[in-house]
Amino acid sequence: GLLRALTPLPQAPLRAPTVHDRAQLEESLEAELRRRVVQHRASLDLDTQWDERLSYLLAPALASYETERLTGSALGGTEFQLAIKRAVPHGCTFKGLPQHFTHQHAPSMLSSLMQSATGLAIVQCKGEQVHLALRLRVFLYPDDVCAVWVMLASTNRPAGAP
Structure with a gap:
């Protein structure tokens, strides 16, 4: 009786992720998302200019969001806000949208974001000095579970702004 209650249940072994190159996966998904954003904007007669510096600054926030999802504790929010304020040109506005996905299907990601x-x-986004930024991070876990965070952002000078 008592011994049986203390005997642990057998656990199923966890499989290592089958994706071996996380960075390559991130690059290919991000490139596909960018291509799809450019195509959508072109269909509206809008040019697309990417701000690589701003895109780079989005990466730490994505890592922070995944850490918060796992632990419930937010980290680095103040530093992220300060970095964005320094990167956005004077008189321009910043909009950003982070989103979490559990798949690696870029068309569905863009559809969900939109x-x-x-x-x-x-x-x-329309206006003067329009720049877009995009960063994607993949977090791999056992049994091919993945968390994909995407941050899409824009900066622009609102019409009538000095």
Whole structure:
């Protein structure tokens, strides 16, 4: 009786992720998302200029979001906000939308991002000095579970702003 209650149940072994090159996966997914954003904007007669520096600054926030998802504790929010403020040109506005996915299907990611008013406003951003930024991070876990975080952002000078 008592001994049986203390005997641990057998555990199923966890399989290592089958993706061996996380960086390559991130690059290919991000490139596909960028290509799809450019195509969508072109269909609206909008040019697309990417801000690589701003895109680079989005990466630490994505790692922080995944850490918060796992631990419930947010890290680095103040530093991220300060970095963004320094990177956005004076008189320009910043919009950003982080989103979490559990798949690696870029068309579905963009569709989901554009279903929110903020995501649609970013993708279809108009005005002066419009720049877009995009960063994608993949977090791999056993049994091929993955967490994909995407941050889509824009900066622009609102019409009538000095």
